[in-house]
Amino acid sequence: MYEFELQHWPCKPRKCMSRKTQKMYELEFQHWPCKPRKCMSRKTQKMYEVEFQHWPSKPRKCISLNFNIGRVNPENEAVKTLNTLQTNAEVLEKIRSQHGRSAHLKxxxxxxxxxxxxxxxxxxxxxxxxxxxxxxxxxxxxxxxxxxxxxxxxxxxxxxxxxxxxxxxxxxxxxxxxxxxxxxxxxxxxxxxxxxxxxxxxxxxxxxxxxxxxxxxxxxxxxxxxxxxxxxxxxxxxxxxxxxxxxxxxxxxxxxxxxxxxxxxxxxxxxxxxxxxxxxxxxxxxxxxxxxxxxxxxxxxxxxxxxxxxxxxxxxxxxxxxxxxxxxxxxxxxxxxxxxxxxxxxxxxxxxxxxxxxxxxxxxxxxxxxxxxxxxxxxxxxxxxxxxxxCRWAGRNQTIKAKDVTYYLDGAHTIESIQQCVNWFREDAEEEKKVLRKRILKVLIFNLTGNRDSYTLLKPLKTCDFDLVVFCPNIASQGANIADQTKVAVSFENQMKRCLLNKEAWDRLYDLEQHGDQESLLNVATDGSSQVVSNPAPAKKARIDVTNGQQENTSAVTDKDDKQENQIPNAAINGHSSSFFSSENCNNQSQTFNQAIEKLVPVSHCLPSISHALSLASQGKTLLTAELNELPELPSHFKSVDHVQILITGSIHLVGGALRIIHEIPEDGSETD
The missing domain is CATH 3.40.1190.10 (Mur-like, catalytic domain)
Known part of the structure; x- marks a missing residue:
C-alpha cells in the first residue's frame, strides 16, 4: 500500500491515495496516527499486530502483500468493470418469475x-x-x-x-x-x-x-x-x-x-x-x-x-x-x-x-x-x-492440514453430492483421528443459497456428529470489498436471512429427533434416581472425542431395533460409565435427562462472515482477522481440545471464501491433499 498509494509514509492522507485508502483513513483514524488508536476497529488493530509488531514511522519490509488488498491495480479495475455486468436482484427475480420463457433468446x-x-x-x-x-x-x-x-x-x-x-x-x-x-x-x-x-x-x-x-x-x-x-x-x-x-x-x-x-x-x-x-x-x-x-x-x-x-x-x-x-x-x-x-x-x-x-x-x-x-x-x-x-480440482473433497486444525472443503450443494461429501468426511476424519490419537472437536461451517431445501441437504450431515455448527454467508470478512467475490444480486441482509433459515432447519432436525417421531419425552426424575425414561429418540455417542482415538464405550446407550421401545436410564446418563461427556461435565449426579439431551445437540450459531466462522471454529488455534472476544461464548470444555476438524460445505462460493482466508493464515507446515 505504501509503494502503490503513498510513495512515502504520510502524516496525513494524500490526494494520490485511492478512495478506499482515504475512506479507511476517515473511518478509522480521524487523523493520521503515529501509533494505533482506540478508535480503530479490531480488524485494523489486528492488521497492525500481524503486520507491524509495533507501529512503524515508515513502511517496513515485514509488511505482507496482504496489506496491498486495497491498492489500485489494473486487474482490480478490470474485475470491477466486469462486476458491472452482473444481473441485479430486481432483474434476477424478474427472470425467475418468468420461469425461463425468454431463455430461448440467450x-x-x-x-x-x-x-x-x-x-x-x-x-x-x-x-x-x-x-x-x-x-x-x-x-x-x-x-x-x-x-x-x-x-x-x-x-x-x-x-x-x-x-x-x-x-x-x-x-x-x-x-x-x-x-x-x-x-x-x-x-x-x-x-x-x-x-x-x-x-x-x-x-x-x-x-x-x-x-x-x-x-x-x-x-x-x-x-x-x-x-x-x-x-x-x-x-x-x-x-x-x-x-x-x-x-x-x-x-x-x-x-x-x-x-x-x-x-x-x-x-x-x-x-x-x-x-x-x-x-x-x-x-x-x-x-x-x-x-x-x-x-x-x-x-x-x-x-x-x-x-x-x-x-x-x-x-x-x-x-x-x-x-x-x-x-x-x-x-x-x-x-x-x-x-x-x-x-x-x-x-x-x-x-x-x-x-x-x-x-x-x-x-x-x-x-x-x-x-x-x-x-x-x-x-x-x-x-x-x-x-x-x-489431476487436481480445488474445493472438491479437498483437505488442508495445518497445525492443530484440519480443513475439509467440498462445494457440495445437491442431495447426492452432500451424501458423498458426508461419506468422504466421515472416512477421512476417522482416519485422521486414529493417527492423531488426540481429543478432537468436529465443526461444520455451512451455507446454502438459492431455492435449495436446507432441511433435506442438512439431514445427511447430522450423521457426522458435529460438536459445533456455524452458519454464515458467502462473505470472506465483514467490510472487505473483494472485487473477485462481489455479488450485486444478493444483499448482506438477505444472505443473513438465509443463514437464519439454514440454522432453523438444522435445529428442527434435532427437535424432530427429540420430540417429533416419539409420543413424548415423559417426565424426567430430577433427584438423580435411575428412573427409566421411555420414548426418547436414540441417543448418540459423545460429541467431543475424549478417547484419544481409542474405541468409544457405547455400551451404556445403544440403538435398539425399530420395533423395540428405546429406554435410557438416568443413571447411565449421570454416571461415570457413560461416554457422553468428559468427567468435567458429568460431576453433577442430579443432572436431568433434558439437560443431558441438550448436551447431545451440537452448539449452533449464525455469524456475519466466513472469517468469523473460521475464528470461532478454530478456537484460537489459528491467527485470523476476527478476534475471539467478538464471537459468541462456547462451552469451556471446547477450549481443552487438542485438534479441530472443520468441514466447510453447502456452497462452492463459501468454500472459495474460506480458501482465500485459509491461504492467508500464517501457518507453518501446512499441506494440501
Missing amino acids: VPKMIEFSQRAGISLADIDSLKIIHVSGTKGKGSTCAFCESILLHHGYKTGFYSSPHLIEVRERIHINGQPLDRDRFTSYFWDVYNKLDKTKAEHENSMPGYFAFLTLMAFHVFLQEKVDVGIIEVGIGGQYDSTNLIQNPIACGVTSLGLDHTSLLGNTVDKIAWHKAGIFKPGVPAVTAPQPELAMNVLKERAKEIGCPLHTCPDIKEYDAQGREVQLGIKGEMQSVNASLALQLCHIWLGKVKRNHENGIAETISCRGDAEEMPKDYSFPLTEQMLQGLSA
Missing part, C-alpha cells in the same frame, strides 16, 4: 455478442471443443480431461465456473489460471469491442457469465490452444456456452435436482436441458443416469441425430496391470474419470494424433443413438493414467 443473443467481439462461429469450432453439461461433477470431469490431454502433450484451454478465489481461475491455459497481466489485457480486448458497438445495439452488453464465456473463446484463440474444454454454466440448451456448433465430443455428467426454478423440478425435465448441447453427428457420452433421465437423453440424441453411449465402470478399463489412481478424492470421481476417459479417447481419435500411443480411430458417428455400444472400454495409455493421478 443463444441467438450470444451469437450477436460474439460477432461484435470479432469472434465467428467458425473460430469457435476451430478450438476442437469438448463440451460438458450435467448436474454434478462437470468441473471434475473437465479437470480430468484437461490433465489427460496435457499429459498427451497438447496445449489445453479450460473454461469453468464458478471461481473459488479469483475470477481469472475460470480460464485455464495448460492447467494454470490465466495470469493477472494476460487476464487484464484480454478482458479489455473484448470489453472495449463490445462497449464501442453497444450504441448500435440498444446499449446491450452481455451479462457476467456470457461475457466471460466470450472472453474464454477469445483467450483460447489468441493462445492457440489445441483443445477447448468447456463446462456448461446452467442447463445446456439455453446456456451461453451453447453457441458452439461443432464440438468434437459432448459429455453429460450425473444428473440430479438443481436450479429447479430455471430447469424444472423433475430429473427428466433437467435431462432435456442438459442434452441440449448434443449436436448432429457429434459423439455424446453420458454417466450412468436414473431411468427417466436416461430415456430423455436417448430420445433427444435420436431427435438431434447424435450417437450416445454410457461410460463404463472405471474397473472395466484395461490398465495393463497398473493401478488406476485418481487425483481428486470422492466416491463419485471414478464416474467422472471414466466419462473424461471416454471424451478424451474420442477427441484423440478424431484429431488423428498420438497413434504411437495405441489410440484407436474415432468411433463412427452416423447419428443413430442406438448404434453406440452401451459400454466402451479400452486399454489405458501411460499418459491417461498419469493424467488421472496428477
Whole structure:
C-alpha cells in the first residue's frame, strides 16, 4: 500500500491515495496516527499486530502483500468493470418469475455478442471443443480431461465456473489460471469491442457469465490452444456456452435436482436441458443416469441425430496391470474419470494424433443413438493414467492440514453430492483421528443459497456428529470489498436471512429427533434416581472425542431395533460409565435427562462472515482477522481440545471464501491433499 498509494509514509492522507485508502483513513483514524488508536476497529488493530509488531514511522519490509488488498491495480479495475455486468436482484427475480420463457433468446443473443467481439462461429469450432453439461461433477470431469490431454502433450484451454478465489481461475491455459497481466489485457480486448458497438445495439452488453464465456473463446484463440474444454454454466440448451456448433465430443455428467426454478423440478425435465448441447453427428457420452433421465437423453440424441453411449465402470478399463489412481478424492470421481476417459479417447481419435500411443480411430458417428455400444472400454495409455493421478480440482473433497486444525472443503450443494461429501468426511476424519490419537472437536461451517431445501441437504450431515455448527454467508470478512467475490444480486441482509433459515432447519432436525417421531419425552426424575425414561429418540455417542482415538464405550446407550421401545436410564446418563461427556461435565449426579439431551445437540450459531466462522471454529488455534472476544461464548470444555476438524460445505462460493482466508493464515507446515 505504501509503494502503490503513498510513495512515502504520510502524516496525513494524500490526494494520490485511492478512495478506499482515504475512506479507511476517515473511518478509522480521524487523523493520521503515529501509533494505533482506540478508535480503530479490531480488524485494523489486528492488521497492525500481524503486520507491524509495533507501529512503524515508515513502511517496513515485514509488511505482507496482504496489506496491498486495497491498492489500485489494473486487474482490480478490470474485475470491477466486469462486476458491472452482473444481473441485479430486481432483474434476477424478474427472470425467475418468468420461469425461463425468454431463455430461448440467450443463444441467438450470444451469437450477436460474439460477432461484435470479432469472434465467428467458425473460430469457435476451430478450438476442437469438448463440451460438458450435467448436474454434478462437470468441473471434475473437465479437470480430468484437461490433465489427460496435457499429459498427451497438447496445449489445453479450460473454461469453468464458478471461481473459488479469483475470477481469472475460470480460464485455464495448460492447467494454470490465466495470469493477472494476460487476464487484464484480454478482458479489455473484448470489453472495449463490445462497449464501442453497444450504441448500435440498444446499449446491450452481455451479462457476467456470457461475457466471460466470450472472453474464454477469445483467450483460447489468441493462445492457440489445441483443445477447448468447456463446462456448461446452467442447463445446456439455453446456456451461453451453447453457441458452439461443432464440438468434437459432448459429455453429460450425473444428473440430479438443481436450479429447479430455471430447469424444472423433475430429473427428466433437467435431462432435456442438459442434452441440449448434443449436436448432429457429434459423439455424446453420458454417466450412468436414473431411468427417466436416461430415456430423455436417448430420445433427444435420436431427435438431434447424435450417437450416445454410457461410460463404463472405471474397473472395466484395461490398465495393463497398473493401478488406476485418481487425483481428486470422492466416491463419485471414478464416474467422472471414466466419462473424461471416454471424451478424451474420442477427441484423440478424431484429431488423428498420438497413434504411437495405441489410440484407436474415432468411433463412427452416423447419428443413430442406438448404434453406440452401451459400454466402451479400452486399454489405458501411460499418459491417461498419469493424467488421472496428477489431476487436481480445488474445493472438491479437498483437505488442508495445518497445525492443530484440519480443513475439509467440498462445494457440495445437491442431495447426492452432500451424501458423498458426508461419506468422504466421515472416512477421512476417522482416519485422521486414529493417527492423531488426540481429543478432537468436529465443526461444520455451512451455507446454502438459492431455492435449495436446507432441511433435506442438512439431514445427511447430522450423521457426522458435529460438536459445533456455524452458519454464515458467502462473505470472506465483514467490510472487505473483494472485487473477485462481489455479488450485486444478493444483499448482506438477505444472505443473513438465509443463514437464519439454514440454522432453523438444522435445529428442527434435532427437535424432530427429540420430540417429533416419539409420543413424548415423559417426565424426567430430577433427584438423580435411575428412573427409566421411555420414548426418547436414540441417543448418540459423545460429541467431543475424549478417547484419544481409542474405541468409544457405547455400551451404556445403544440403538435398539425399530420395533423395540428405546429406554435410557438416568443413571447411565449421570454416571461415570457413560461416554457422553468428559468427567468435567458429568460431576453433577442430579443432572436431568433434558439437560443431558441438550448436551447431545451440537452448539449452533449464525455469524456475519466466513472469517468469523473460521475464528470461532478454530478456537484460537489459528491467527485470523476476527478476534475471539467478538464471537459468541462456547462451552469451556471446547477450549481443552487438542485438534479441530472443520468441514466447510453447502456452497462452492463459501468454500472459495474460506480458501482465500485459509491461504492467508500464517501457518507453518501446512499441506494440501
